[in-house]
Amino acid sequence: MSIYQKLTNLKITLPxxxxxxxxxxxxxxxxxxxxxxxxxxxxxxxVWVGQLGTNMQTNEAKEAAHAVAIDLxxxxxxxxTSVGKTLDDISQIVKVMSLVNSSPQFTEQHLVTNGCSxxxxxxxxxxxxxxxxxxxxxxxxxxxxxxxxxxxxx
Amino acid sequence: MSIYQKLTNLKITLPxxxxxxxxxxxxxxxxxxxxxxxxxxxxxxxVWVGQLGTNMQTNEAKEAAHAVAIDLxxxxxxxxTSVGKTLDDISQIVKVMSLVNSSPQFTEQHLVTNGCSxxxxxxxxxxxxxxxxxxxxxxxxxxxxxxxxxxxxx
Amino acid sequence: MSIYQKLTNLKITLPxxxxxxxxxxxxxxxxxxxxxxxxxxxxxxxVWVGQLGTNMQTNEAKEAAHAVAIDLxxxxxxxxTSVGKTLDDISQIVKVMSLVNSSPQFTEQHLVTNGCSxxxxxxxxxxxxxxxxxxxxxxxxxxxxxxxxxxxxx
Numbered sequence: 141m142s143i144y145q146k147l148t149n150l151k152i153t154l155p156x157x158x159x160x161x162x163x164x165x166x167x168x169x170x171x172x173x174x175x176x177x178x179x180x181x182x183x184x185x186x187v188w189v190g191q192l193g194t195n196m197q198t199n200e201a202k203e204a205a206h207a208v209a210i211d212l213x214x215x216x217x218x219x220x221t222s223v224g225k226t227l228d229d230i231s232q233i234v235k236v237m238s239l240v241n242s243s244p245q246f247t248e249q250h251l252v253t254n255g256c257s258x259x260x261x262x263x264x265x266x267x268x269x270x271x272x273x274x275x276x277x278x279x280x281x282x283x284x285x286x287x288x289x290x291x292x293x294x
Numbered sequence: 295m296s297i298y299q300k301l302t303n304l305k306i307t308l309p310x311x312x313x314x315x316x317x318x319x320x321x322x323x324x325x326x327x328x329x330x331x332x333x334x335x336x337x338x339x340x341v342w343v344g345q346l347g348t349n350m351q352t353n354e355a356k357e358a359a360h361a362v363a364i365d366l367x368x369x370x371x372x373x374x375t376s377v378g379k380t381l382d383d384i385s386q387i388v389k390v391m392s393l394v395n396s397s398p399q400f401t402e403q404h405l406v407t408n409g410c411s412x413x414x415x416x417x418x419x420x421x422x423x424x425x426x427x428x429x430x431x432x433x434x435x436x437x438x439x440x441x442x443x444x445x446x447x448x
Numbered sequence: 449m450s451i452y453q454k455l456t457n458l459k460i461t462l463p464x465x466x467x468x469x470x471x472x473x474x475x476x477x478x479x480x481x482x483x484x485x486x487x488x489x490x491x492x493x494x495v496w497v498g499q500l501g502t503n504m505q506t507n508e509a510k511e512a513a514h515a516v517a518i519d520l521x522x523x524x525x526x527x528x529t530s531v532g533k534t535l536d537d538i539s540q541i542v543k544v545m546s547l548v549n550s551s552p553q554f555t556e557q558h559l560v561t562n563g564c565s566x567x568x569x570x571x572x573x574x575x576x577x578x579x580x581x582x583x584x585x586x587x588x589x590x591x592x593x594x595x596x597x598x599x600x601x602x
Contacts, residue, residue: 163565164580170542170601171480172325178581191552193433234324239583242432243552244345244397250435257317272318273332273443275393276433278550279501279584281558289581293324326479347587388478396586398499398551404589411471426472427486427597429547430587447478 143227146263147213154214158182167219174219174292178239179211180284190285192276193243198251201240201285205255208288212256213263216292225294233260233270234291241285242276249274256288297381300417301367308368312336321373328373328446332393333365334438344439346430347397352405355394355439359409362442366410367417370446379448387414387424388445395439396430403428410442451535454571455521462522466490475527482527482600486547487519488592498593500584501551506559509548509593513563516596520564521571524600533602541568541578542599549593550584557582564596 147154157166160177168175181188181204188204190196213227220226238253240246253274260268270290280287301308311320314331322329335342335358342358344350367381374380392407394400407428414422424444434441455462465474468485476483489496489512496512498504521535528534546561548554561582568576578598588595 160580163562163569164544165577166579168540168542168577168579170540175543175579175599177579178583194552232322232324234322235329236318237581239581244348244432244586246433247435247437249433254317261317269319269322271320271322271329271331271443272314273391273393273441274435275332275431275441277583278398278432278552278586279554279557281555281582283555287581287583289579291329386476386478388476389483390472398502398586400587401589401591403587408471415471423473423476425474425476425483425485425597426468427545427547427595428589429486429585429595432552432586445483 143263152210154217155211157215157218158211166215169219169223172294174216174294176212176215176290178287178289179208180281181208181286182211183207187282187284189283191241191243193246196285198248201252202255204286205238205252205288206259208286209256209259212288212290229294230264230292231267232293233264233268234293235271237289238274239277239280239287240274241280246276249276252286297417306364308371309365311369311372312365320369323373323377326448328370328448330366330369330444332441332443333362334435335362335440336365337361341436341438343437345395345397346406347400350439352402355406356409358440359392359406359442360413362440363410363413366442366444383448384418384446385421386447387418387422388447389425391443392428393431393434393441394428395434400430403430406440451571460518462525463519465523465526466519474523477527477531480602482524482602484520484523484598486595486597487516488589489516489594490519491515495590495592497591499549499551501554504593506556509560510563512594513560513596514567516594517564517567520596520598537602538572538600539575540601541572541576542601543579545597546582547585547588547595548582549588554584557584560594
């Protein structure tokens with residue numbers, strides 16, 4: 141089944157690529173690899189603000205990571221399109237780096253990040269099995285609770 | 295001398311690949327590059343918990359980084375094996391990213407990370423000379439003191 | 449116009465590659481990609497110390513990020529030279545990862561990092577349009593205010 145059909149079945153609509161808040165671009169295609177910029181969590185178009193261990197729980201941040209995954213997929217689709225390909229041409233999700241806005245006490249960054257990783261696995265199957273680092277950062281741009289970057293290969 | 299012989303001389307036994315705590319995989323081989331997931335420090339099979347500047351000193355964390363390097367090598371060996379190669383086929387350790395669980399006052403992340411970098415240099419010689427970023431994170435999954443990810447090239 | 453001519457016009461002199469503070473190297477050329485180690489901010493040869501939200505403002509840190517960009521370019525030039533190339537042979541700045549030493553309250557890491565990104569765009573034009581992640585870290589080696597790593601492609 142096509143990735144797009146799976147997205148439809150999950151009632152997920154890919155967003156257009158969001159404009160970066162600064163002097164960079166959302167993705168770079170370098171030979172066969174696609175590098176996506178860190179995407180911060182958004183909810184209803186606004187920055188999804190929060191800090192784990194301070195004013196947000198693991199479950200909500202996991203939802204935020206799921207939302208970031210959808211935005212990453214929107215950008216990944218645009219990156220594929222830019223070189224005449226589609227998400228079905230992705231041969232591997234290579235690596236995910238997940239930054240969780242954390243107090244010095246919060247230790248469940250891996251559970252938060254599963255909100256992203258599980259969707260990638262669900263959509264891409266074995267091609268979605270990725271290497272990953274997840275860790276707690278002191279803060280994120282505009283107070284976002286989660287930021288995730290991704291490398292994929294065509 | 296083979297990498298495996300050097301490991302034997304150093305009395306280092308490579309561990310089996312540890313199971314990730316979440317929905318991802320320990321490594322991805324993408325064309326000629328191997329991407330290893332962030333590996334958290336462990337001691338006697340348990341998470342090596344601690345925060346620099348709070349309840350752990352540089353020397354102990356440097357030992358933890360050395361332990362992470364051994365775990366990374368175990369995973370790198372498995373990654374090589376998965377494509378019919380061995381550690382002796384690694385042509386370069388390309389990059390290390392080291393996350394040190396740090397209070398806002400601790401500034402010796404580079405010394406901590408040397409516990410990993412020095413072992414890589416010792417084993418791989420010039421092929422072990424890697425690019426590196428080391429920095430202090432607010433927290434790590436399960437409270438680990440150090441997490442390190444690595445990119446190598448076959 | 450050559451990158452070197454643009455640097456001259458901007459009155460920027462590329463520094464020699466600084467010696468890493470630890471057991472690693474400033475760059476690795478891996479096939480067509482160049483991986484630069486995280487470079488910490490320096491001012492007049494000394495570590496540029498500071499923490500955003502504690503004792504440094506966004507504008508000063510943006511200057512520090514601009515200074516890091518110049519140091520990165522010095523190293524990138526050396527990396528190009530090591531394989532018989534020059535900065536004019538760079539076909540793309542692929543990715544920037546920017547670590548901003550931040551209190552748990554500081555949320556302008558993207559504005560700080562623009563100090564680096566804007567110079568790259570100015571010098572390389574479309575080839576300088578890079579993917580990027582910027583985030584707040586708890587601390588950096590030797591107390592530096594900013595550390596940036598970079599991937600480029602020949």
